[in-house]
Amino acid sequence: MFFRNLPFFIVESWKGLFRNGWMSLASIGVVAITLLLLGLFVLINLNVQNWTQAIKEEVEIAVYVEEEATEAEKNQLENSMKNNPDIKKVIYVSGEDAMDRLSQQWGGQADIVEGYDNPQDNPLLSSFEVQAEDPEEVPRLARELEGLTGVDEVIYGEGVVEDLFAFTNVLKLAVMGVMAAMAVTATFLISHTIRLTVMLRRKEITIMKYVGATNWFIRWPFVLEGINLGILGTVLPLAIIYFAYQEALVWVEENLYFLPPMVPLYDALHETGLLVVPLGVALGVMGSIFSLGKYLKV
Amino acid sequence: MIEAANLTMKYPDGNIALRDVNFQINRGEFVFLVGPSGAGKSTIFKLLTRELIPASGTLKVFGRSVAHLKGKQVSLLRRNIGVIFQDFRLIEDRTVYNNIEFAMRAGGSSRKEIKKRVPQLLSLVGLKEKAKSKVQELSGGEQQRVGIARAISNRPALIMADEPTGNLDPQTSLEIINLLKDINFKGTTLLVATHDQQIVDRLQKRVCYLEDGQLVGDKEKGAYLRVL
Numbered sequence: 321m322f323f324r325n326l327p328f329f330i331v332e333s334w335k336g337l338f339r340n341g342w343m344s345l346a347s348i349g350v351v352a353i354t355l356l357l358l359g360l361f362v363l364i365n366l367n368v369q370n371w372t373q374a375i376k377e378e379v380e381i382a383v384y385v386e387e388e389a390t391e392a393e394k395n396q397l398e399n400s401m402k403n404n405p406d407i408k409k410v411i412y413v414s415g416e417d418a419m420d421r422l423s424q425q426w427g428g429q430a431d432i433v434e435g436y437d438n439p440q441d442n443p444l445l446s447s448f449e450v451q452a453e454d455p456e457e458v459p460r461l462a463r464e465l466e467g468l469t470g471v472d473e474v475i476y477g478e479g480v481v482e483d484l485f486a487f488t489n490v491l492k493l494a495v496m497g498v499m500a501a502m503a504v505t506a507t508f509l510i511s512h513t514i515r516l517t518v519m520l521r522r523k524e525i526t527i528m529k530y531v532g533a534t535n536w537f538i539r540w541p542f543v544l545e546g547i548n549l550g551i552l553g554t555v556l557p558l559a560i561i562y563f564a565y566q567e568a569l570v571w572v573e574e575n576l577y578f579l580p581p582m583v584p585l586y587d588a589l590h591e592t593g594l595l596v597v598p599l600g601v602a603l604g605v606m607g608s609i610f611s612l613g614k615y616l617k618v
Numbered sequence: 619m620i621e622a623a624n625l626t627m628k629y630p631d632g633n634i635a636l637r638d639v640n641f642q643i644n645r646g647e648f649v650f651l652v653g654p655s656g657a658g659k660s661t662i663f664k665l666l667t668r669e670l671i672p673a674s675g676t677l678k679v680f681g682r683s684v685a686h687l688k689g690k691q692v693s694l695l696r697r698n699i700g701v702i703f704q705d706f707r708l709i710e711d712r713t714v715y716n717n718i719e720f721a722m723r724a725g726g727s728s729r730k731e732i733k734k735r736v737p738q739l740l741s742l743v744g745l746k747e748k749a750k751s752k753v754q755e756l757s758g759g760e761q762q763r764v765g766i767a768r769a770i771s772n773r774p775a776l777i778m779a780d781e782p783t784g785n786l787d788p789q790t791s792l793e794i795i796n797l798l799k800d801i802n803f804k805g806t807t808l809l810v811a812t813h814d815q816q817i818v819d820r821l822q823k824r825v826c827y828l829e830d831g832q833l834v835g836d837k838e839k840g841a842y843l844r845v846l
Contacts, residue, residue, distance in 0.1 A: 328723060526707065527709070527724075530696060531696065531725045531772060534726075537724055
C-alpha cells in the first residue's frame with residue numbers, strides 16, 4: 321500500500337512545499353542556520369581535537385635535578401622513573417647538553433652564552449625529559465615526580481592542555497544552547513508550514529476521509545513535505561561548509577603555520593554530513609508530526 | 619444492512635439530535651429520509667460513517683456496530699459507503715478524471731484498476747467527453763454526476779446522498795435522481811436525504827420521516843408529505 325502510492329505521496333509532498341512558498345523558505349532557512357551552526361561546531365571540534373591530540377603527544381615533563389645531587393642520587397632517580405609504569409620514556413640531559421642545545425638554538429648569537437660554557441660556570445641544571453604513557457596524566461605525574469629526592473623543580477606545558485579542553489567545553493555548551501533554541505524554532509516553523517498545507521487541503525482531506533483513506537494515506541504526503549523541508553535545509557549548510565572549509569584550510573596553512581595540520585576536507589565533510597543530514601530529516605519529521613496529530617484525526 | 623435500535627445522539631452542548639430512533643434498511647432498498655432542517659438527517663449520516671458515535675442505543679452497518687470500529691476498520695467501513703453531497707465537494711482545480719482517480723487511490727485501488735474503471739464510471743454518468751475538463755468548468759448537474767461517479771467508484775454496498783439535488787434546477791434534479799435510481803436498480807442500497815417534494819412524490823419509494831430527532835413515520839411507497 322505504501323510503496324504503491326509512494327509516487328503519489330512524493331508528488332503531493334512537493335506540491336505542498338511550493339504552495340506555501342514563503343513559509344517553506346522560512347522553514348528551510350531556519351533549518352539551514354541550525355544545521356550550519358552544528359556543522360561549524362563539528363568542524364571546530366574536530367580540529368581542536370586534532371590539535372589537542374598533537375599537542376598532547378608533544379607534552380613532556382622536565383624534571384630538574386638539584387645542583388648538589390650526587391651521581392648516585394641521579395642514578396637512583398633515573399631508575400625509579402624508568403620503573404614507573406606511567407612513564408614511557410626518560411632521557412637524561414646534563415647541564416652541558418642543555419648548554420649545547422641553548423647555544424645551538426641561539427645560532428649566530430651563540431656568543432651570548434659565551435663565558436658560561438665552562439662547566440663550573442654553567443648555570444643550567446641537569447634534567448630528565450620524561451614522556452608520560454597517557455598525556456592526560458601529565459599533571460598528576462608531574463606532582464608525583466616533584467616529591468622524589470634530588471628533584472629541584474618539575475615543569476611541563478602547564479595550562480596549555482587544560483586551556484584547550486576548557487575552550488572546547490565552553491564552545492560545546494554555547495553551541496548546544498544556541499542549537500537547541502534553533503531546533504525548537506525550526507520544528508515550530510516546519511510544523512506551521514505543514515499546518516498551512518493541511519489547511520489549504522482541508523477539503524481534499526475531508527474527501528479522502530469519506531472515501532475511506534487510511535490515516536497514514538492522508539499523513540504520508542505531509543510527513544514527506546516535512547522531510548523535504550529538512551533535507552533542503554541541509555543543502556545550504558553543507559555547500560557553505562564545503563567552500564568555506566577549503567578557504568579555511570588555505571588560510572590556516574598560510575597564517576597559522578605553527579599549528580598542526582587540520583582535518584582534511586573530505587573527512588571533515590563526511591563527519592559533518594553524518595550529523596547534519598539525519599538531524600535535518602529528524603527536524604522535518606518532528607515538525608510534521610507536531611502539525612498532524614491534531615488536524616488529521618479521522 | 620442498516621439496523622438502528624433505540625439510537626440516541628446527544629451533542630456535547632446538550633442538544634439532543636436523535637432520540638430512540640429505530641429502523642432497518644435492507645440490501646437493495648431505496649429510502650428517502652425527509653423532514654425539516656435540524657430533524658436529525660445529517661446526524662444519521664454522520665453516525666453511519668462513524669464521524670459521530672451514538673450516545674446510546676446501537677447502530678449496525680453491514681452487521682457490525684459502528685461504535686466499536688477503530689482505526690483501519692473505520693476506513694474500510696467508509697470504502698463501503700459512497701457519499702454524495704449537496705455541494706458536490708469536488709476538487710475544483712483538478713480534472714474530472716483526477717477527482718475520481720484521487721478517490722479511488724485513497725480508497726486503496728491499484729493504478730491498473732483505476733485506469734480501467736474511471737472511463738467506465740464516466741460513461742455510466744454520461745461524462746465520457748469531459749474526462750479532461752476541470753471541475754470548475756462544469757455545470758452543477760455535471761458536477762453532481764462527477765460526485766456520483768466518485769461515490770460509486772469504490773463499489774460501495776451503500777450510497778448515502780445528502781440533498782443531492784439541493785443546488786440543481788428541477789430538470790437536472792430529475793436526471794440526477796434517475797441516475798441514482800439506475801444505480802439502485804443494479805443492487806446498491808440508497809439512502810437519500812432530501813427536501814425535494816417533487817422527486818419523492820414521483821419515485822414512490824420508501825420514505826422515513828424525521829421530526830425533532832424522532833422517527834415519526836416510515837412508509838413504503840410514501841409521499842413527501844406525511845399522511846397519518
